[in-house]
Amino acid sequence: MSEERFLELATKYLSKEASNEERASLYNYLEKDEYYNLFTHLKNEWDKTGTIQNETEFNIENGFEKLTRKIQLEEPSFSFDFKENQPKKNLFFNPTLLKYAASIAFLLVLVTGTLFITGVFKQKTVVISWNEKQTVMGEKYLATLSDGSTITLNADSKLKYPVRFTNGTRDIYLEGEAFFDVHHDSTKPFIVHSGNLSTTVLGTKFNVSAFPNEKNIAVSLVEGSVKVSKEEASVEENIVMLRPDQQLVYNKVKEIGTVEQFELQEATGWKDNKLVFRKEPFASVLVKLERTYGVKFELQDKSFGNQKITANFQNESLWTVSEALKKLTGLQYKTIKENNVTKKIVFYKK
Numbered sequence: 001m002s003e004e005r006f007l008e009l010a011t012k013y014l015s016k017e018a019s020n021e022e023r024a025s026l027y028n029y030l031e032k033d034e035y036y037n038l039f040t041h042l043k044n045e046w047d048k049t050g051t052i053q054n055e056t057e058f059n060i061e062n063g064f065e066k067l068t069r070k071i072q073l074e075e076p077s078f079s080f081d082f083k084e085n086q087p088k089k090n091l092f093f094n095p096t097l098l099k100y101a102a103s104i105a106f107l108l109v110l111v112t113g114t115l116f117i118t119g120v121f122k123q124k125t126v127v128i129s130w131n132e133k134q135t136v137m138g139e140k141y142l143a144t145l146s147d148g149s150t151i152t153l154n155a156d157s158k159l160k161y162p163v164r165f166t167n168g169t170r171d172i173y174l175e176g177e178a179f180f181d182v183h184h185d186s187t188k189p190f191i192v193h194s195g196n197l198s199t200t201v202l203g204t205k206f207n208v209s210a211f212p213n214e215k216n217i218a219v220s221l222v223e224g225s226v227k228v229s230k231e232e233a234s235v236e237e238n239i240v241m242l243r244p245d246q247q248l249v250y251n252k253v254k255e256i257g258t259v260e261q262f263e264l265q266e267a268t269g270w271k272d273n274k275l276v277f278r279k280e281p282f283a284s285v286l287v288k289l290e291r292t293y294g295v296k297f298e299l300q301d302k303s304f305g306n307q308k309i310t311a312n313f314q315n316e317s318l319w320t321v322s323e324a325l326k327k328l329t330g331l332q333y334k335t336i337k338e339n340n341v342t343k344k345i346v347f348y349k350k
Contacts, residue, residue, distance in 0.1 A: 010039055020196065023231060027173075033128045040167040129163040135176075138294020140271070145170075148183040149190065152271040155291035156211070177209040179271045182224075193231070197250060200227045206242075207268045220247040220267040230255070274314040282307045282329060286347075293318050300348040304329060318342065 009026040012018040018026065029035040133153060135141050141153040146164045153159050157176020170190040172180075182190045184203025192199040194210035195217050204224025210217040219228050221242040228240045228248050240248055240259060247262035266276040275292060277285055283305035286297035295318060299305055309328055313321055322333050322345055329347065336344040 006035055006038075010042055014043065023196070031130070036128055037167070040169065044168045128166060130160055131163055132158070132160045134158045136294065137291055145183075147185060147188075150181045152179040154178060154209075154270055155294070174208055174210060176211055177207070177270070179205075179207045179268055181205050195252060196231050198229055198231050200229070201225070209267075215251060215253055217250045217252060218247060218267070219250075220262050221245070222264065222268065228257075269314075272314075275312070277309050277311050279308040279310055281305060282309050282325075285309045285311075285325075289321065293321075295342055296344040298344060298346045300346060301331075304331065304347070304349075318345070 006026075006029045009018065009022055009029065012022055013026055026039075030039060131143070133141050133143065135153055135155050135157050137155050139155050141159075143151045143153065143159060143161065145151065145161060147170065149170075151159060151161070151172070154177035157174070157178060159176075159178060160173040162171075165188060168188060170185070170188050172190070172192045174192055174194045180190075180192065180201075182201050182203050182205070186202050190201045190203070192208055194208050195212075197210070197217055197219070199206070199208060199219050201224060204226060205222040206224075206226055207220040207222070208218070209220075219226065219242065221244055223244055225244075226242050228242060228250075240257060242248060242259065245261055245264075246259055247267065248257050248259055250257040263276065263278065265274060266278055269276050270288075270292070273292075275288060283299060283302075286299060289295075290297050307329055309325070311324060311328065313324070316324075322335075325331075325347070326333055331347045332350045333345055333347045335342050336346065
C-alpha cells in the first residue's frame with residue numbers, strides 16, 4: 001500500500017466519485033492507525049469547508065505536480081507516477097475527470113501544504129486499537145464501548161469498533177445485524193457503516209440488519225433520530241431522516257429505499273431471545289431460526305418457501321419450535337444428529 005494511492009482513494013471517496021471496489025480498498029487502508037488518523041482529519045476538514053465549486057478548466061498534470069512539490073518539502077522521496085504521454089484533450093474536456101482533479105487540488109488546500117500528511121505518517125502519539133468480534137450461528141455478543149454505548153450483536157455477524165474513541169467521529173463497521181444503544185454526544189457523531197449505507201446519530205436506540213447474503217438492509221429506529229445515507233451519495237435525495245417507529249428498507253440490487261412503520265418486537269426481539277413473525281415467508285423464518293439456534297434448517301420442497309408464517313417464540317426449545325412449524329405448515333420433519341448432537345432439521349412433505 002502507498003500514500004499516493006491512499007490520497008487518490010480518499011479524494012474520490014470525499015468527492016463522491018469512489019466505486020464499490022475503491023471504497024473497499026480505502027477500508028483496507030483504514031485498518032492501519034496512521035491512515036485512519038489521516039482520513040479522519042481530512043474528512044473533518046472537508047466537511048467544515050464544504051464541497052468544491054464546479055471547475056470550468058483545470059489542468060490535472062499541474063495539479064499532480066503541485067501536490068508532489070508540496071509533499072516533497074517533507075518527504076523528498078515522494079512522487080506520483082503521472083504519465084506525461086496521456087492524451088491532453090481528455091484532461092481538459094472530461095467533466096468527471098475535471099471534477100476529480102479539482103477535488104485533488106482542493107484537498108491540498110485542506111491539508112495546508114501536506115505538512116500534516118507527512119506528520120501523521122511519522123507520528124505515533126495517537127494509536128487507535130480496534131476490537132473485532134465475529135459471532136457464529138447460535139451466538140450473540142454484547143459489546144460495551146468506551147463512551148458507554150452498548151451494541152448487541154446478533155448471530156452470524158461481524159463488528160469492528162475502536163477500543164477508545166479519539167477522533168471527531170465514532171465510526172463502527174457492521175456486517176450482519178446489531179442493536180445499538182448509543183450514548184449521546186453532540187460533539188462526536190456515531191456512524192455505523194453497513195454495506196454501502198451509513199447511519200449517523202448523536203445518541204439513540206436503533207437496529208441495523210445488513211447481512212451480505214440478503215437483498216435488503218433494514219434500519220429500524222426505536223428512539224431519537226438517525227440519518228441514513230448511501231456512502232457514495234452526493235445529492236440530498238439519497239439521505240433519509242428517520243423518526244421513532246420508522247424503518248428504512250433498502251434494496252441493495254435496485255438501490256431503492258422505502259420508509260415504513262415497523263413492529264418493535266418483530267425487528268428487535270431477537271436480542272431478548274424473542275422471535276416474532278408476522279406473515280413472513282417460511283424460507284425467511286428458517287434462516288432466522290438457523291442464526292438463533294445454530295442448527296441447519298432444510299426445506300426439501302421449495303414450493304413451501306413462500307408460505308406465510310405468523311408465530312411468536314421466546315426462549316423456546318428447538319423441539320417446541322419444530323413442532324409448531326409442523327402444525328403451521330402441515331409438513332413433517334426429521335432431525336439429523338452427529339455424536340448425539342442435533343445438526344440439521346429437515347422439513348418435508350408427507
